[in-house]
Amino acid sequence: MGLLSKKDAALLTDPLADNNPITIQVLGICSALAITAELEASIVMSISVMFVLGLGNVVISLMRNIIPSKIRIIVQLIVVATLVIIVDLVLKAFAYELSKTLSVFVGLIITNCIIMGRFEAFALGNGPWRAFLDGIGNSVGYGVILIIVGFFRELLGAGTLLGYPVLGNPIPGELSGLYAYGYENNGFMLLSPMALIVVGIIIWIQRSRNTSLIEEN
């Protein structure tokens, strides 16, 4: 690859599979459980996290030599909170419709451990360009899992994808599609515990395909 050295490219690709933030690093689990009831919310959250993590990693990386180690967690928290609030304010002023969709996610982004986790584990020890790549790579890895979970939860829980009915009409008396054959939505899929089970299944599949990920006791 001309643009990126091999080491830099690995920063982007590793988090997609073998070093995935959710399934391997166990970062960002809370939001993966909370907001994946719908595919659309998963996509919006993934894009927001990509923006904040990419930018935040660069800012923290630039400040890495002047941040006092005793209060570094608080400094990281302030940086991410400031970034998110500024983005929210600008959207409210110039793209109000969009901001209404996103403002629900603001609190979830600030408290998302994937952001603090990457600041702490990577941005504090690496230059801005590599930190940026790490931020993008990890947020894409995070987004992939969110979208997979969101896909199955919305499909099996509500019978829709991005709000469009794909399995037919479930209303009694107007049954069509799969529902006409006695299929029923599983309302349990809409609740958070099922997200945990879906994430668990993804981890299971991933580890059975790549046995080097299994820890030895």
Next chain:
Amino acid sequence: MSKRTDSNSYTMIFAIIMVFVVGSLLAFMASSLKPNIDENKRIEKQQNILYALGVDENEGTSAKFVSTDLAGTAFSKYITKQIEVQGGNEIENSDAYLIDIKKQQTLAKQGKQRRLPLFVGKNKKGVTLYVAPIRGKGLWDAIWGYVAMDENMVIQGAYFDHKGETPGLGANIKQRYFMDDFIGEHLLNEAGEFKGIKVAKGNNDPKNLEKTDYEVDAIAGATITGDGVSAMIKKDLAMYMPYFKTLKK
């Protein structure tokens, strides 16, 4: 390991400078963007009220407001009168829609007199409707909305919004399938007593054909948000009862 950045004095100075810089940056952003944000919120209120009145650009199953550019003209076209209700009396106030419901509810809690705005308008069919604002609590934060009623307090349109309900669950109160369920529901029983509308689980009327059961079907996984909707309808709309009684005479 001893670095310059480890000393206590450096840490203190860094913290002070950081707080100062971040504080002034945020304060500057917030105050310089405030006029734009307030204007957006004002237009949104007009769009919400128009939506409850049935003036919208809905397509298919999605809820869509009249566009921001047209909201102002549509608002003056369809809203014929804005009033404040005091018991059975009305006071005309052409800016009643700017009344902050949150502040009024705080006043009411302190035992003071609160103002009750009501917007009288004609929908696209020319029927006179009364739109009242409501506000309450969901699971995480505030929820609010506008309800359009005819003079018998039968709901003819509803709009709900929320600050931070869970996406995919409680946040779906602003989906059209939920808001549309309220249309045609009666708030009063035959004796004229206020019943409210309950967002009910285990409703055996999922198509919502029964309009006088004072119930609409709840959203799965959004029990507390649904209870919040029931509560704000019951509490806030009941205050308009005396005014609607005068309309019937």
